[in-house]
Amino acid sequence: MGAQAEHLTPAETSTQPALAPVLEEYLAGAQLLFEQRDGAVNLGDLRGRDLQLDACIDGLRIAGNNAWKLLESALAAADSGVVFVATVLALESKHTVRLKQILALAETDTTLQFGVRQAFSWVPEPITRPLLPHLMASGNTFYQGLGLHLYHQHHIHADTHLEWAITHAGTDIRDAGLTTAGELGATTLLPVCLQALQSEQHSTRFAAARAALLLGENTHSLSALQSLVTGNTPYQAKALTLLAVFLPLEAAQSFLTRLRGYTRNKRLLVRVAGDLGDPVNIPALLRLMADPELTRLAAYAVSCITGLDLIENNMDAAPPEDFAAGPNDEPEDENVESDPDEELPWPDRDKLVQWWEHNGSTFKPGTRYQMGRQINHRHCLDVLQFGSQAQRSIAALHLKKLDPAAPLFLTEAPAWRQQARLAQLRHS
Structure with a gap:
């Protein structure tokens, strides 16, 4: 360099x-x-x-x-x-x-x-951008991966380098190239991304399907993602998130029903229902809240759809006295797993049921909602500004769905860069 x-x-x-x-x-x-x-x-x-x-x-x-x-x-x-x-x-x-x-x-x-x-x-980009030619020409896969990372993070289009990466023999470079092409909105590279769907590597098939989907292709990509889910691959959860956002709602509900035959992971199903955003699933989520293992996650899914803040609306409750999650101080206890819902409030289920009985009619079944409003460009920007990190990542996908040629909003980027991008999107 x-x-x-x-x-x-x-x-x-x-x-x-x-x-x-x-x-x-x-x-x-x-x-x-x-x-x-x-x-x-x-x-x-x-x-x-x-x-x-x-x-x-x-x-x-x-x-x-x-x-x-x-x-x-x-x-x-x-x-x-x-x-x-x-x-x-x-x-x-x-x-x-x-x-x-x-x-x-x-x-x-x-x-x-x-x-x-x-x-x-x-x-900042002006400092790192001059390194790009040296990184990509180095012949060192670690350096080249850093170069692809810079293209990705700073929304720099370089179709020649990206096509080289997508067709690379090395899995890491190939998958990074696919990820970068999809998130940048490099639509001219869609045919190359679709070719990568033929890979026998799960990681490459997922990266190719995700890239093609983000670039606006919704046939082969969705089919590949569904096969990654039903095949019980390591990419099941990530593929489900994409399907919840990009599948037509009727098809997504049908796939969610079929999914019960492929997995016993109820947490996965609850999370997908929240990402899907269809209020038709709320009665089922309210029923699942009777299970202490699912109570908080199901309530969170309801909140994602309706925008209801449990704490602000006095709908939270104390944990059940007999519920124990995660490791404790007992040396004989073999439970060493942390509580996955530790940051989520315990809901008052009766109050939530009552709230839904009074307000459920304001939500239209068969329509996607996030944080209480139907999804559109302006609402996605509001969620990106005020939502939780999990909600923001879903809003970023919806925003990408609305404009496949635009870069994916990066919710993990430095905060000041995100704020600048939000301001730019609001005034575009």
């Missing part, structure tokens, strides 16, 4: 003693906040976390070489958070030697590669 920054002053041999504890605190804070990004509740929460994360990085950024000395030590036993911070600072300072050092460390460690990719997403 060249030696554009090798002339910079080398890192100092030691960090100033008085400064070291402060820099260590900044680094520890950045690591923690990086790990916690995935736990953001909504865009506002993500923005707050990202601002705190950037403030910690800024403390290291200002310290210059003193910070890099600390990072060099931390990289010896690195986790993805340390690698993220180090990569951000190396990219921002255009220090090629340091960047190469980090990439070499991460090349054979998928956990560290996550930190590198997140850093390439975090840093």
Whole structure:
């Protein structure tokens, strides 16, 4: 990638003693906040976390070489958070030697590669875009994967490179190319994506079906996704989410009925009913709330359709006294699984049933709803601005469905970039 920054002053041999504890605190804070990004509740929460994360990085950024000395030590036993911070600072300072050092460390460690990719997403496009020709021409699949990641994150069209990736012999590059083409809205590459449906690899078939679907093809892609679901593949849950959004509603309801014969996973069925958005499923969801294992998830599905906030409307309740989910302090208890619905409120089922009896007639069966309103372009933008992260990801798919040539809205991107994109979409 060249030696554009090798002339910079080398890192100092030691960090100033008085400064070291402060820099260590900044680094520890950045690591923690990086790990916690995935736990953001909504865009506002993500923005707050990202601002705190950037403030910690800024403390290291200002310290210059003193910070890099600390990072060099931390990289010896690195986790993805340390690698993220180090990569951000190396990219921002255009220090090629340091960047190469980090990439070499991460090349054979998928956990560290996550930190590198997140850093390439975090840093503004004008800094990373000049690296693209070097990454794609490197002959190194890790570097080439980073290049595809940049195309994806910054909505950069490069059909030649994407077609090369989609037809690549390596699964990782091929799947990344398919993902990028679909999410970018590269409609000219639809025929190549459809050809990839013939792959025997589940990952490639899923990536190809998803790409073709996002690009507006709704025959072969939907058929492939249904086969991935009924074949009980590792992509069952992801394929179901896409089917819930993109299948015509009548066909989706029919497939949901058939699905009961293929899986005993009631949680999966409840989640699909919420994603589907058809109020015709609400009576069944209310019945399922009688099962303590499904109560919170079924109530959440009802909320996704109706927009009803259980806490604001005083429809939450205390947990059942005899219900225990997740690990406890008993050494003899073999249950080590965490509670999957820990963040969801317990509903007052009787109040919800009563609310539906009074308000159900305002919802039209056979119509898709999200957060209480029928789905359209403007409402998708409202959900992207105010909804939960799970709701936002569904709204992003609906928005893509409305305009296959547009890029998919990336709900995990840095918050300020998401806010800028939202403003752009509202004024377009």
